[in-house]
Amino acid sequence: MTKIKTFFSTLLKKEGTKTVITSLWCALLGLILGFLLLLFINAKEAAYGMTSVLGNYLIFSNPQDRLNYFGQTLAKTAPLIAMSLSILVCYKAGLFNIGGSGQYSIAVIVITFLGIGANMPWYLTMIVAMIASMLWAMITGALKAFFNVNEVISGIMLNWIALYITNGILSTNSIVWDSPHSEAFTISTTSNSYIPSIGLDKLFANNSIVGLGMILILVVVVIIFILFKKTTLGYELKTTGLNSDAASYAGMNKVKNVLIATAISGALAGLAASLNLQNGFTSWRLSSTPVDIGFQGISSAFLGGLHPIGVIFSSYFIVHISEGGSMITDLGFSPEVASIMTSLIIYLSGFVFFIKELLRRHEIKLEFAKATRGKEGQA
Amino acid sequence: MSETYAIEMLGITKKFGNILANDHIDIRLKKGHILALCGENDAGKSTIMSILFGLFQPDEGVIKKEGVEVKIQNPNDATKLNIGMVHQHFKLVDSFSVLQNIILGDETLKEYPDKPNVFQKAFNFLNKHIFKIIDVKKAREEVNKIIEQYDLQVDLDKKVKDISVEMQQKVEIIKMLYRHNEILIFDEPTAVLTEQEIQDFLTVLTHLKEEGKSIIFISHKLNEVFQVSDEITVIRKGLYIDTLKTSETTKEEVSSLMVGRKVEFISEKEKKTPQExxxxxxxxxxxxxxxxxxxxxxxxxxxxxxxxxxxxxxxxxxxxxxxxxxxxxxxxxxxxxxxxxxxxxxxxxxxxxxxxxxxxxxxxxKHGLVLDYSIYENSILDRYFEKDYSQHLLLKDKNITKYGDELIEKYDIRSSGDGNTLVRGMSGGNQQKIIIGREIERNxxxxxxxxxxxxxxxxxxxxxxxxxxxxxxxxxxxxxxxxxxxxxxxxxxxxxxxxxxxxxxxxxxxxxxxxxxxxxxxxxxxxxxxxxxxxxxx
Amino acid sequence: MKKFFVSLLATALVFFTLVFTIGTLTRNKADEFRVAMVTDFTDVNDGSFNQACYEGGKEWCKNNHIPFNYYKPSSISVAERIKSITLAIDRGYDVILCPGYALGEAIAEVAPKHPDVYFIGLDITAEDFPEHFIMTDNICVFNYHEEVAGYLAGYAAVKEGFTRLGYVGGMPAAQVIRFGYGYIQGIDDAAEELKKNVDVEYVYGGQFFGDSEIHKYVDNLYKVDKTEVIFSCGGSIYTSIALAAKENNGYMIGVDSDQAPIIDRDYKEGICITSAMKGIKQTVIDKLEELYFQHIWKKGINDLGLVSSEEPEKNYVQLPLENWRLKNFTIEDYKKLIEEIMNGSKIVVDDIENHPVVSQYTKVNYRGSIK
Structure with missing residues (x-):
């Protein structure tokens, strides 16, 4: 019994546990506020509405539907994980990648042309897409490294440039553009560019968007985890991010690190596009604003405590809540209310850092007191 | 009691969270005396002075001014009680002139003299409550009087950013005198001065004392303390240790009270002939x-x-x-x-x-540490690329931990946990030991x-x-x-x-x-x- | 830290128990007859197609005390539409109204799995269903002769006296093109009869909603091209056109439903001279009525157009008779026109592959798409 107790108390003291608990707190706080919003709009249906939001696919009475939409939620989580990792890699290196949307849409061009136009094998499409968005992201990186242009500003501008390039290139090419429907053709399940299901679709009531992509993203998570935990490159990136003066003191090459960080995060944003489009789920539509996923990735990265493993859960949570949120429009909540509520929950995760900071200060005081007492005892 | 105390702080206790910053500290400043407050860094000197200046409220204890108990809720109260303080970092507005800085916050308003006529009366009233036009001429006269009286030469029309640190300190002193402060607190005033300037400053202090001001002088430089002070109060780690008459004690005694043991002043070093x-x-x-x-x-x-x-x-x-x-x-x-x-x-x-x-x-x-890294991670900051600590782009965790533990052992690096403790929460001395150990071990x-x-x-x-x-x-x-x-x-x-x-x-x-x-x-x-x-x- | 953890657990426990218990308790699954609607791109308050369908469903259900609701897919993809329909069925709805061609694929996916649920599709043609799809008995879709509605509007506008006309479509979908080409045919016929030269500026917006870019373009149509009246033909794209019309003292023609009341209220009284209406609301009400009371179900694909010249309000394509604003083209002229179309003396072609053939009086300037 005491063993378990000490186990828990050491677990609670760990930095990671702290992050998890703060993240959970943020999520819960968001949910409560979301619930209050629902109560305010329509008190009668608020509880069931919240149940729907939290239940998502569990709300369906038919087990097949449940499986199907569980699969869909998972499949939609994969690209968000990739995007969150993209934000995370840059953030660890001290850069704020707000250009995820732009990198994503550049990858979309490649995927659409190679997938729809050339019917290339899925892995080739994926790799070329990742390279394209990597090069795009390195524009921001190069501007930062060589001319010290703030990456947030160049990232935002490149988002819009990429958006219009994508709109322009795709909508003027009839090979890939379904002009009556004003959207690019969707990659079909029979296409070479379709990421194979490897039988996973059978597990989820024949949901064809579930497939290898989900396993792939887990592998990528592990790679990123190892990058920061075990490699010299990860150590350099982290050092640059946490204290760039110390990094130059230790002789780390800042230009190189900035370029590498943006390159990796660009490739990950490209992977997000690939995972979202190459399972036949959706395609590019004319849009007048940069795609959402680039910004959702930011929330997800923070809610996940800026940890590669944490990001899996936070991304799932965000997708789960948004999916559930779309299921309350018939309960007297307009789609706008539904999306306000989900955004409220998602963006509240920005509080993670605030609360963590408070906790950390509290902790430092304790440590300090301990150290002082220690000295006295010695004297 | 024959002597009156300008200020008495009795049994002052202040806690921050679980840390006892001040534990029943007594400070008695005699009128027209210089009291030196001595102690190591983090001994609680600044805390107790901040309490006197109204920046913090004590948890326990009383403050008495000339025998009467007073409450000091904020710096304004302190100013009203004629308590002035020169902080370690000067509180001056860089882009203002010296004169503007001195009169800032205590402006002398333009006012017509005794027996004003109706219009002048009206002006006086409006100016006092609405316009608040400053009588710069009058203010300048007053400041000049102070400068002469205390021999504090400064150029009133220069901007603060254009004058030296020594001058800025004089500005701070004039500022206090302009506000008719009787009790002057100096927080480590000599830290920023050269040897020569320190001597000048100490002369000013003596001068102020002769003019009847009561002074609290915070320092851990014993040479200065012994040169000017009348009494010395020593505190250590938040505890009140003792108050001594300067004339009846020695530097060695005070310093051993400060650190709690005897300190060798000059490190003995053997003679060596330098080689290549x-x-x-x-x-x-x-x-x-x-x-x-x-x-x-x-x-x-x-x-x-x-x-x-x-x-x-x-x-x-x-x-x-x-x-x-x-x-x-x-x-x-x-x-x-x-x-x-x-x-x-x-x-x-x-x-x-x-x-x-x-x-x-x-x-x-800034340079030496990554505060959000652990001791281990910091121990390889400028040698992670060496063969012992990485190979084929991968870090060798085992060797790093071993090396970190060696450093901790050899250089007596103390933290609340093991080598995984984040450096941010450690004391400055222990942080410095990590760097020194790391650099020396690189051999x-x-x-x-x-x-x-x-x-x-x-x-x-x-x-x-x-x-x-x-x-x-x-x-x-x-x-x-x-x-x-x-x-x-x-x-x-x-x-x-x-x-x-x-x-x-x-x-x-x-x-x-x-x-x-x-x-x-x-x-x-x-x-x-x-x-x-x-x-x-x- | 422990405190934070314990309070987290406690709060979460209380919150979830509360929500789930109340949520489950307040849920009653009745087996009454229920009607749901699923939208395609825009919301139900688009002031146009979706709104007409929504109002029809809502009105009928309210009069008959039947639960009615609508679902908007969370993003624009077939999978999301399928999810919305599935959710509606799961919540116990028996009739699903599906306005818009984009829902064709979704119906094809869901309908065979739920034979006891009725699907009423509007504006969905055979091409909108997947290839080789065999229509199940529970699907019934309706299409309209939009070209006739467009024809009526174009004819009326020229007869009213306008000579510089414009057309701003949404996306170039079949229905939108039919409206446009019918509009040109009507303009041409009227111009030929009056022996007057007319100009038509023809453009697509590339989307079914208005924004600053569309507004700028339309503003130019009024200002530079001196267009007098513009046929706004694409969901809520009308917002940009109405705004530009208001600013330039121009006129416009609405689409799908009678848009005059909304535009009068939101922009300026009188700028919407008429609307090329499809009887969407009427269709919804009629078909629900038939299904519920008479158990009539016309499975398969049905075309709806003109049915009567005597009572033009019964037609499934028409101009609004209420609040008739045209002065030179009267209701009598309108009835005569309908008769002429019905008896074949005026022919409206529904070809969307080729631009309509026009006489020497009409000059059409095809401008492609704004976006």
């Missing part, structure tokens, strides 16, 4: 990229095995930049740097590290140490001095940058004085006195030094 040259800097010039000013101008010197060469000088005279030039953190404009007879002037920082430079940087939070021919004891208490300073001397014994070449004369004298084999980017003199510590060194540091050249000395003899 390790570092040679020739005609080094560096331009500041932002101000385009030459911050280092044609500096040449060398450091040999088995000696400690110190770059002494007042902060900001180019010592820092010389080090940046050697380590590669700053681009050099001209000149050359030879390490072990190889020219390293064109190498990158990393290549210079590999060539054999160990560097204890001035600012441990390079050249060890550069820039202000290695900055912000540390006497106990920690002593330990670090020992470590540096041990390196000297081990035939390492050590280049030290120090602002503290005590340190300069106790460690150096050779002293190079820097002033405005140039080396203005080289001295043997056994053949030079503090005063001369101070004069060099403040820019007086050798001929001028002699002239001043002669004047003194007259």
């Amino acid at each position: 040259e390790v570092l040679r800097v020739e005609h080094l010039s560096i331009m500041d990229p932002s101000s385009k000013k030459k911050v280092v101008n044609d500096v040449s010197f060398n450091v040999r095995k088995g000696e400690i060469v110190t770059l002494a000088g007042i902060d900001g005279n180019g010592q820092q930049e010389v080090i940046y030039g050697i380590t590669g953190l700053m681009k050099m404009q001209s000149g050359s740097i030879m390490l072990d007879r190889k020219d390293i002037s064109t190498l990158s920082i990393r290549e210079r590290i590999k060539a054999g430079i160990s560097h204890i940087p001035e600012d441990r939070h 390079q021919d050249l060890l550069i140490a820039v202000q290695p004891t900055r912000g540390l208490d006497i106990g920690a300073i002593e330990g670090i001095h020992e470590l540096l001397l041990k390196q000297r014994e081990n035939d390492k070449a050590i280049l030290l940058v120090s602002l503290e004369l005590d340190q300069v004298f106790s460690l150096s084999d050779r002293i190079l004085v820097m002033y405005e980017g140039e080396i203005v003199g080289e001295f043997d510590p056994h053949e030079v006195d503090r005063e001369t060194l101070g004069l060099y540091m403040s820019g007086a050249r050798k001929d001028q030094v002699n002239a001043i000395k002669e004047n003194k003899h007259d």
Whole structure:
């Protein structure tokens, strides 16, 4: 019994546990506020509405539907994980990648042309897409490294440039553009560019968007985890991010690190596009604003405590809540209310850092007191 | 009781969370006396003074002014009780003139004199409540009176950013006098001054005392304390230790009360003959990229095995930049740097590290450590690329942990946990030990140490001095940058004085006195030094 | 830290128990007859197609005390539409109204799995269903002769006296093109009869909603091209056109439903001279009525157009008779026109592959798409 107790108390003291608990707190706080919003709009249906939001696919009475939409939620989580990792890699290196949307849409061009136009094998499409968005992201990186242009500003501008390039290139090419429907053709399940299901679709009531992509993203998570935990490159990136003066003191090459960080995060944003489009789920539509996923990735990265493993859960949570949120429009909540509520929950995760900071200060005081007492005892 | 106390603070206790910053501290300041408040860093000196100035509220204890209990809720209350404070970091507005700074917040309003007519009456009323037009002329007269009375010469029309630190301190003093403050608190006032300026300042203090002001003087520099104070109150780690009459005690007694044990003042070091040259800097010039000013101008010197060469000088005279030039953190404009007879002037920082430079940087939070890294991670900051710690792009965790534990053991690095503890939560001394341990263990021919004891208490300073001397014994070449004369004298084999980017003199510590060194540091050249000395003899 | 953890657990426990218990308790699954609607791109308040369908469903259900609701897919993809329909069925709805061609694929996916649920599709043609799809008995879709509605509007506008006309479509979908080409045919016939030269500026917006870019373009149409009246033909794209019309003292023609009341209220009284209406609301009400009371179900694909010249309000394509604003083209003229179309003396072609053939009086300037 005491063993378990000490186990828990050491677990609670760990930095990671702290992050998890703060993240959970943020999520819960968001949910409560979301619930209050629902109560305010329509008190009668608020509880069931919240149940729907939290239940998502569990709300369906038919087990097949449940499986199907569980699969869909998972499949939609994969690209968000990739995007969150993209934000995370840059953030660890001290850069704020707000250009995820732009990198994503550049990858979309490649995927659409190679997938729809050339019917290339899925892995080739994926790799070329990742390279394209990597090069795009390195524009921001190069501007930062060589001319010290703030990456947030160049990232935002490149988002819009990429958006219009994508709109322009795709909508003027009839090979890939379904002009009556004003959207690019969707990659079909029979296409070479379709990421194979490897039988996973059978597990989820024949949901064809579930497939290898989900396993792939887990592998990528592990790679990123190892990058920061075990490699010299990860150590350099982290050092640059946490204290760039110390990094130059230790002789780390800042230009190189900035370029590498943006390159990796660009490739990950490209992977997000690939995972979202190459399972036949959706395609590019004319849009007048940069795609959402680039910004959702930011929330997800923070809610996940800026940890590669944490990001899996936070991304799932965000997708789960948004999916559930779309299921309350018939309960007297307009789609706008539904999306306000989900955004409220998602963006509240920005509080993670605030609360963590408070906790950390509290902790430092304790440590300090301990150290002082220690000295006295010695004297 | 025959003597009246200007201020009494009795049984003051203040807690921050679980930390007891002040534990039943008594402070009694006699009218017209100078009370020195002594203690190491973090002993609670600033806390108790902040309480007196109304910045914090005590948890327990009372404050009495001239025997009457008073409540000081905020600095305004303190001002009303005629308590003034000069903070360690001056509270002046850079872009305002000296006069504006002095009268700021206590403006003398324009007012027509006695028996005003109706219009003048109306003006007086409106000005007092609405317009608030300042009577600059009158204010200037008052300030000038103060300047004359206390002999505090400053140029009232210069902007604060254009005057020296010493002048700024005078401005702060005038500010207090202008507000008719009777009780003056000085928080480490000499930390920013040169030896020469310190003497001037102490004269001012005595002068203020003669004019009947009561003064609390916070310092841990015992020379100064003994020169001016009447009583000394010692506190240690938040506890009240004792109050002594200055005339009845000795420096040794006070310092042992401060640290709780006897401290050796001058580290004894054995004589050594320096051997071959390790570092040679020739005609080094560096331009500041932002101000385009030459911050280092044609500096040449060398450091040999088995000696400690110190770059002494007042902060900001180019010592820092010389080090940046050697380590590669700053681009050099001209000149050359030879390490072990190889020219390293064109190498990158990393290549210079590999060539054999160990560097204890001035600012441990800026350069030396990553605060959000653990002790382990910090221990390999400038050697993670070495074969022992990484291979094929992967870090060797086992070796890193082993090495980190060695450092902790050998250099007595204390934290609340093991080597996984984040450095951010550790005390300054222990943080510094990580850096020093790391750099010494790299076992390079050249060890550069820039202000290695900055912000540390006497106990920690002593330990670090020992470590540096041990390196000297081990035939390492050590280049030290120090602002503290005590340190300069106790460690150096050779002293190079820097002033405005140039080396203005080289001295043997056994053949030079503090005063001369101070004069060099403040820019007086050798001929001028002699002239001043002669004047003194007259 | 422990405190934070324990309070987290406690709060979460209380919150979830509360929500789930109340949520489950307040849920009653009745087996009454229920009607749901699923939208395609825009919301139900688009002031046009979706709104007409929504109002029809809502009105009928309210009169008959039947639960009615609508679902908007969370993003624009077939999978999301399928999810919305599935959710509606799961919540116990028996009739699903599916306005818009984009829902064709979704119906094809869901309908075979739920044979006891009725699917009423509007504006969905055979091409909108997947290839080789065999229509199940529970699907019934309706299409309209939009070209006739467009024809009526174009004819009326020229007869009213306008000579510089414009057309701003949404996306170039079949229905939108039919409206446009019918509009041109009507303009041409009227111009020929009056022997007057007319100009038509013809453009697609590329989307079914208005924004600053569309507004700028339309503003130019009024200002530079001196267009007098513009046929706004694409969901809520009308917002940009109405705004530009208001600013330039121009006129416009609405689409799908009678848009005059909304535009009068939101922009300026009188700028919407008429609307090329499809009887969407009427269709919804009629078909629900038939299904519920008479158990009539016309499975398969049905075309709806003109049915009566005597009572033009019964037609499934028409101009609004209420609040008739045209002065030179009267209701009598309108009835006569309908008769002429019905008896074949005026022919409206529904070809969307080729631009309509026009006489020498009409000059059409095809401008492609704004976006």
